[in-house]
Amino acid sequence: MVVVCKFGGSSLADAESAGIVKEIVESSSSRRYVVVSAMGSVAVGQRKVTDLLYEISESSRSAEEEVILRHEEFCRGVGYRRCEKVIDEVFGKIHKIRDREYAASRGEYMMARIMSEVLGMEFVDGKDVISFREGKWDVRGSIEKAKRRLEGVEKAVIAGFYGEDENGRIRTLSRGGSDITGAVIANAVDADLYENWTDVSGFMMADPRIVPDPLTIKTITYRELRELSYMGATVLHEEAIFPVRYAGIPINIRNTLRPEDPGTMIVSAAQDYDSE
Ligand code: ADP
Ligand code: ASP
Ligand code: MG
Numbered sequence: 365m366v367v368v369c370k371f372g373g374s375s376l377a378d379a380e381s382a383g384i385v386k387e388i389v390e391s392s393s394s395r396r397y398v399v400v401s402a403m404g405s406v407a408v409g410q411r412k413v414t415d416l417l418y419e420i421s422e423s424s425r426s427a428e429e430e431v432i433l434r435h436e437e438f439c440r441g442v443g444y445r446r447c448e449k450v451i452d453e454v455f456g457k458i459h460k461i462r463d464r465e466y467a468a469s470r471g472e473y474m475m476a477r478i479m480s481e482v483l484g485m486e487f488v489d490g491k492d493v494i495s496f497r498e499g500k501w502d503v504r505g506s507i508e509k510a511k512r513r514l515e516g517v518e519k520a521v522i523a524g525f526y527g528e529d530e531n532g533r534i535r536t537l538s539r540g541g542s543d544i545t546g547a548v549i550a551n552a553v554d555a556d557l558y559e560n561w562t563d564v565s566g567f568m569m570a571d572p573r574i575v576p577d578p579l580t581i582k583t584i585t586y587r588e589l590r591e592l593s594y595m596g597a598t599v600l601h602e603e604a605i606f607p608v609r610y611a612g613i614p615i616n617i618r619n620t621l622r623p624e625d626p627g628t629m630i631v632s633a634a635q636d637y638d639s640e
Contacts, residue, residue, distance in 0.1 A: 365394040368555045370524065370546030373404025373412050374563035375620035376475060379441020382482060388561065388623050389483055395559070396519045397549050400479050401542040402471020403434060413471040414525075414539075420458060421467035428455065435474060444478045465536045469526035472542065476523035485519040493552070494527025494545060496535040501527060501544070503606055510552035522549055543604035547615075551607040558608055558615045560600060565619040566628030567592065567599055583629045600630075 371385050389395045402413040413434065419427035432451055439447035454474060458467045472490060480487035492513040495505035506527065514520065524542025529535050537544050543560060550558035567589075568578040584592070586609045590602075599617060608615060609632055618627040 365557070366396055366553055366555045367392065367394040367557045367559055368397045368399065368546055368550040368553065369395050369559045369561060370399040370542055371401065371620065372542065372560075372562045373401040373414070375404075375561050376400060376402075376479070377404045377406040379438050381620065382438065382442050382479065384620055384623075385479070385561075386482055388620065391623075394556075397514070397522060397553055397555070398479065398483060398485065398520070399522045399524045399542055399546040399549055400472060400475045401524050402475055403438065414468055417458075417468045417471055418464065421462075421464040431471075435478075439478060442478065442482050444481055446481075447478075450474055450477050463534070465526070466534045468536050469523075469534050472523040472525045476521050480521035483519075483521055485521045486517055488513060488517070488520045488522040490523040490526040490545060491528035491534060493522060493548060494537070496527055496529035499529075501535075501537055501603075503548075506548045507551050507607060510548050514549070514553055538601070538603075540598065540601040541603075543601035544607070547604040547607040550613050551611045554611075555613055558613050559618055560604075560615055561618045561620045562599060563619065563621065564599065564617075565622055565625040566617045571598075581628050582626070583631060586630060586632055589630055 369389060375381055375385055389398055404412050413431055416427040416431045420431065435451060436447055454470050458470060469490065477487055493506065493510040495502050495509045497505055522545065524545035526534055526536045546558060546560060564572060565580050567581045567584060569581065570578040572578055586605055589605070612632055615630040616627050619625050
């Protein structure tokens with residue numbers, strides 16, 4: 365069995381949560397491909413690293429200091445020794461290249477570098493798995509590119525959210541786009557399951573930030589999910605559905621802080637539907 369796991373920023377907000385991620389990944393040998401987002405926010409009101417990187421591309425010194433400090437703290441907590449080198453390399457290039465999308469992509473890049481060492485898996489750059497053509501991300505091109513890159517790779521940590529275009533320029537997906545990277549990888553490695561680990565135990569009947577304690581949906585079809593997405597359920601990026609739906613790969617939305625919860629299963633056909 366092959367499982368692709370994607371961990372969102374909320375699951376990788378600090379070193380402590382990275383430890384939980386490590387436990388989850390190591391608890392099953394099927395979890396061979398791990399897609400990571402940039403560091404999310406720990407406290408209410410704190411900005412995500414991606415938001416700070418957008419500010420850095422507009423020359424904010426304080427945002428840069430915050431990103432560096434948070435990464436240094438994270439690295440110390442997980443025992444990653446090459447932190448300074450990675451930070452120097454990344455910020456040197458951000459200032460040299462001066463491109464908004466390049467800057468924004470570096471949160472995922474740094475997280476994948478760090479987590480590949482923490483998990484003892486090969487690092488895979490987002491530019492080698494997501495392809496952009498004529499200004500848009502290309503589903504087929506990305507799947508082919510990812511297949512080539514991952515051929516013979518047993519275990520890998522892959523940077524989500526960005527890819528490369530036909531001119532060799534780094535381009536980002538839209539916000540929440542690491543979900544798309546995860547779906548592309550799931551298709552490319554012919555996964556049996558795509559686990560999407562976040563900070564809720566699955567899809568709920570309403571946004572839990574607005575309605576207290578809404579019911580969690582156990583199983584839902586891709587078609588039903590589309591309707592829910594239009595209603596504002598932002599748990600999973602809408603475009604993450606194509607690469608897995610037609611390949612018949614189910615998605616399981618899971619909660620990193622409550623790994624024992626079964627979460628929500630998203631399946632393709634009504635016969636798989638379990639309405640209990
Ligand atoms: P990640 O950082 O893991 O990608 P996101 O913030 O993108 O996480 O998505 C998870 C969030 O989606 C939850 O914390 C929750 O606040 C929000 N959300 C919105 N609508 C729903 C819903 N219907 N069910 C569950 N969560 C929802
Ligand atoms: N880090 C990016 C964002 O904040 C992508 C993602 O989290 O999926 O939108
Ligand atoms: Mg998300």
